[in-house]
Amino acid sequence: MGQHVRRESYPCVTSSRIDYLGHQASRRHDLMVAEVDDLSWPFERVTNLDDEEVRETAYEIFFTSCRSSPGFGGRHALTFQSNHENNGGNGDGGSKLNQVVTKPASRVKKVLGLKMLKRSPSRRMMSGSSGVSSTPSSPVAGADTGKNSDTMRTLCNSVVSLSWRSANGTPTDVCHWADGFPFNIHLYTKLLQSIFDIRDETLVLDEVDELLELMKKTWSTLGIALPIHNVCFTWVLFHQYIVTGQVEPDLLCGSHAMLNEVANDAKREKDSLYVKILSSVLSSMQGWAEKRLLNYHEFFQRGNANQIENLLPVMLSASKILGEDLTITDGEGEEKGDITIVDSSGDRVDKCIRSSMKNAFEKRAAKLEKVIVQIVVEDSTECDDGGKTVVREMVPFDIDSVILSLLGKWIDESLHKGKECVKRAKETETWNPKSKSEPFAQSAAELMKLAATTVEEFFQVPIAITESLVQDLADGLENLFQDYMMFVAACGSKQNYIPLLPPLTRCSRDSKFMKLWKRVAPCSSGFEEQHSTKRIHEDHHHLPKPSTDRGTQRLYVRLNTLHYLITHIHSIDKALSLNPGVVSSNHLRFANNRRAQSNNSPLYFESANLSILAACQHVSEVAAYRLVFHDSSSVFYDSLYVGGVARGHIKPVLRILSQNISQLTTILIDRAQPLALKEIMKASFDSFLMVLLAGGSSRVFFRSDHEIIQEDFEHLRILFSNCVESLIADNVVQGEAAVVEGVIGLMGQNTEQLMEDFSIVTCEGSGMGILGNGQNLPMPPTTGKWNRSDPNTILRVLCYRNDRAANQFLKKTFQLAKRR
Structure with missing residues (x-):
């Protein structure tokens, strides 16, 4: 074998x-x-x-x-139970050959x-x-590997x-x-x-x-x-x-x-x-x-x-x-x-439906066209002029006018969807961002997506889009943006957070005990400073944990939302303005003749953009005054210099403000931070002025206090000059600080000079000229815009001056009541 x-x-x-x-x-x-x-x-x-x-x-x-x-x-391992194993053993293997295993x-x-x-x-x-089972086992003859050992070893x-x-x-x-x-x-x-x-x-x-x-x-x-x-x-x-x-x-x-x-x-x-x-x-x-x-x-x-x-x-x-x-x-x-690798899925189902429907209609339209042409050809064989009469009798179907009419209805339906979106936002928006990467209201994202989709589908209509149609769509979208912007900006006023001004009073004269103490301790403010320093040291252990209130955070989400609107409205504006398929009403391309497109100014939504910028200013202002007068009031307006002036009194204020600002920058997007921080600075300076000029009966000041107050304000100014990579320009900080420094300068003047300056500016402001015998100075109105040349500001410095001459002047001139 x-x-x-x-x-x-x-x-x-x-x-x-x-x-x-x-x-x-x-x-x-x-x-x-x-x-x-x-x-x-x-x-x-x-x-x-x-x-x-x-x-x-x-x-x-x-x-x-x-x-x-x-x-x-x-x-x-993979095992298999073969039925062929029993074919010769029991005689019934044939019946098991097709057995299901x-x-x-x-x-x-x-x-x-x-x-x-x-x-x-x-x-x-x-x-x-x-x-495997049918192949017999055949041993392999031994090979002589000696002569090939070197070759095998090399291989x-x-x-x-x-x-x-x-x-x-x-x-x-x-x-x-x-x-x-x-x-x-x-x-x-x-x-x-x-x-x-x-x-x-x-x-x-x-x-x-x-x-x-x-x-x-x-x-x-x-x-x-x-x-x-x-x-x-x-x-x-x-x-x-x-x-x-x-x-x-x-x-x-x-x-x-x-x-x-x-x-x-x-x-x-x-x-x-x-x-x-x-x-x-x-x-x-x-x-x-x-x-x-x-x-x-x-x-x-x-x-x-x-x-x-x-x-x-x-x-x-x-x-x-x-x-x-x-x-x-x-x-x-x-x-x-x-x-x-980025390949967004988008609404692929809708894309598939639209694409397939379009292809199906085009295919059937081509068949219909062939049928119509064939009919014309058959009819023309009976005409002597070769079918020209038949062609002239055919009334062309004005498909463009039909499409324009349908397009107008479609624009109205799309704008109605936008109105429903705004209405739904007003009912359900909570101003809680979806994530840190999307720190804006989700209703704004829905509205902008709807607007962008509307513009995209608008230009997909297979007709010549005229400028008047584009303007109609832009006007409708701008009304939607204005309506939503007003909803975002409806957050109250800064006056809701500014405390009411306390009535003007004059400081009480020092008690006999205080007079005796001053003789023993020549430094007039030594007792107050020692007492205040002790109280401040105790208060450091009971300060509330700094945090930005949830209401304040929602205001900054509103501010993020407004900046989100600005960005996407600009993109939609560009899509409308720079689309090459738009023609003018006389059917001539006007892409090169439109309003200057080389600049970045909006073409269709200029009014909406200006309104949103004003809304950003308003929301930033409201949020800043809430942060300062509500979130930080426990260490600022409510307690700063209460009981007297002492070094170090400003430190809790600086710490709370610094931490609240740090938390704010984690919420706000980069574009919104400069304006928001500027408004916080203005609110902080206003709060500092109210401490000095409208702090209530718990605050009194001596002339010698102005040096410490000047140092404290300098620390406050530096906080905003150096915070967050100097987002506020130095000239802006200096301009706002000049008003406060002018008031602090008034606090360093002697009482006689203050009374003289007050009389002069009051007479000039009221038109009295020189004050005659028997005439009394009128009470200057409170404008809230304090500065060193304002008579009401000087009057308030006198009201908080713990001095006998100031006390007598206020009593004689205005019969102001003493503090209790």
Whole structure:
């Protein structure tokens, strides 16, 4: 008998088996070539190797990995119970030949929703089992390796050195064999394709769990990790759905289920090779699906229309992963550059519907046009003039006027939607931002999205858009913006937070005890300073924790919202102004003749922009006075200099203001911070002036106090000069501080000089000229705009001056009551 010829390395992979698999692959390719041509191959091509060679190599690596792994052939390996074992033993083997083998339900099939096979084991498994059992064991003759030992040693050393290679040339602890991209992906996808049954390639083998578990043994050889496996498995299921004629929706559903796993991997895995593979696979899947969904009237008929509900989730999932999760990290940090792939999904369903409807209408319109032309041609054969009379009798359909009428109605409906959006905002808006990255009201985002969508769809109408139509749309949008802006700015007034001015009184004369104390202690303010310093030290342990009130934070969310409106209104304005499809009323292009477009001034929404800027000023002012007179009042207006002036009294004020400003800058966007901080500075200076001029009966000042007060105000001024990278210009700070410094200068003047200055400015202001005998000075009105030349300001300095001369002057001139 002749000796059987066997493959020495892998007995289970016979040449006939490989030929059969190659024949099946070729037949499948011929049947589905049209559909596969539309599906772009996501991996780089491997030259000089055909599919049969790649498949054979994949199987060899698979069996080699399984044979070299512990436990192969044991209970963890893929096992098969052949009925042929009993054919010669009991005589009834023929009746059991087609017996159905019952196996546990596949976990993978349950997860992916794939169908179970209820029949005999697959032909693939039968062929493999028969090949192993029927091939006799033939020992291999010993080879004379002595003469080839040097050659073999050189070959082994070369192979080992290559297998221990690394990308950068450094030594590695991992042995690599076939993990280079894209060769490893080609091998692994061919291996994954073996899970499909040969006799019905739309079905997955019952042994898929065991097969996939064994395929994991090839990961170290091929350089495959779980995220890459998930991507490849997703692709194989999707590819199999297409090459089998799109008749098995379970394959598509399984691909969609795997996309959920891929989405989770994409959020964590940022390796550049993985992202490259993922983006290629998803782009190919998305492109194939989107081509059909954008024209689903042509690709899907009544018989297969239900496939849309399976294909649409796949496209949306692929688009979402491409748009949100993919970031290629090129290098080890930002200094080496990050490349972000951005492909927003948007409202793809609406896009597909519109696109397919458009294509369907255009196709049917073309058919209708051919029919009409044919009718005209047939009628013209009966006319002597060649059909010219028929053509003249045909009344042209003025489609432009119809479209313009419909477009006007559409504009009104769109603006009505905007009004409903504003109305809904007024009823439900809570001024709580969605996130730190979106620190504005969500109602503003909804309104701006609606406006941008309206403008985009407006220019998609296939007619010449006139300037008058654009103006009508712009006027309607501007009314919406104005209405919403007024809603945002409706937050009260700063007067709601400024305390009422206390009545003017004169300081009481010092008691006899205080006079005696001053004689013992010559420093007139020593007792007050010592007492105040002690009280301040005690108060430091009982100060409330600094925080910005929730109401104040909502005001700053309003301010962010106004700046959000400014930015997006400018974008919409540009979309309306610079669109090349707009023509003037005389049907001449006016893009070069319109109002100066080279500058950045708004063309259509100038009034709305000016109103929003005024609203920003108002909201910033209200928020600032609430922050100072409400959130910081416990250490500022309510307690500063109460009981006397002492060094260090301003420190709690500075600490609270500084921390509240720091918290404010975390809420406000950058563009809103300069104006907001300027208003906080003005409110703080006003509060400081009210402490000095309208602090109530708990505050009195001596002439000698003005030096400490000047030092304290200097610290307050420096706080705003240096805070947040000097967002407020020095000249602005100096201009606001000059008023306060002028009042502090009045506090440093002697009482006689104050009384003289008061009399002069009061007479000049009332028109009395020189005060005659028997005439009394009139009470100057309180304007609230304090400065050193204002008579009411000088009067208040006298009212808070703890001095006998000031006391007598106020009593004689205005009969002011003493403090209690």
